[in-house]
Amino acid sequence: MFVIAGLGNPGTKYADTRHNIGFITIDYLSQKLNISVNKIKHKALIGEGYVGTEKVLLVKPQTYMNLSGESILDIVEYYKLPMENLIVIYDDIDLAKGVLRIRPKGSAGSHNGMKSIIYLLQRDDFPRIRIGIGKQPDYMDLADYVTGKFAKDEIPIMAEAAKKAAEAVQEIILKGIASAMNKYNG
Template identity: 35%
Template sequence: MPDSDLLLIGLGNPGAKYDFNRHNVGFLIIDELARRWGFSLSAGKWQSQSCRERKWGSRVLMVKPQTFMNRSGQAVAEFAKFYKIPLQHIIVIHDDLDMHPGRLKLVQGGGAGGHNGIRSITQSLGGNDFFRLKIGIGRPGRGEVHPEIPVESYVLSNMGAEEQEILESRFDPIEEGLRTFIESGVAKAMSLINSIK
């Protein structure tokens, strides 16, 4: 997709108390990519932090909606409409309860799976043909994941040290996967990202 726009959305909740919540991995990844690329997100349009810069021959529009998770779609739809970005050029980065911590998966379409941010985006865009970069956080009660914690409390709790280390180890393959998406297409990007178990 050379010389076209990629709308890269990170999902999370605004405010310092949410910074390292499992539900905020989308924000954390956007922040790390912006740091690596020398981009500076600023508050502005449509209750979001955003920036629009060139990377790998394309224009990358990075957005962190500040509307709280359940209304993320409002901001996403405004950016997509204003910049005339088709759903196939949108990637939403978000947490996924049904994958173990650190698992990566790039998919197109599909249901919300109980994720209110994805549900809001699908409703606001009028379709689900956008891409989703899902980051596994594990579901409480499965495997070794905190069986005593209700789901709502689990996603809004901070990651432990081991979880943060796992997430940090995924920054390189996520960056490489996005570069591949832009330069070489969806199939190669999926092959690369979805191999990270």
């Protein structure tokens, strides 16, 4: 089984914000794979289904971004999940808007959701898909930028990035992470 976790913040206040591109990608995947993500379990909204013959669990932690690790740890322990079967999708200010970066492991960088996950799992050797949201303008506070809604001109770029990230998830599951990195890394 694979767990695909998109990071974000719960509630309508944070819908369609830069920090929620992980949630947006899970929503896109859920539509494409016809999986309802509406059960509350493991401090998350979850939905079960299949990619090909592989069982998948789509996950949107409901702990708020900075505590994402609580939900992910609970799921990993409950399902005794091997690390290579955990795929985490999240925003990255160090990548240009819409650019994907897929890695089999790595540090959290400046991302608090990933810091929480790595701290609680006590490891960083799981696949991740980072989606670039670009740097905040000099006049803007980082927290305000990441929790801000997309500008009109960003919406098509980010919608395409979420679609590509969803395709990359399927590529990882069906053909492996090396294939996904070759095909989708910007």
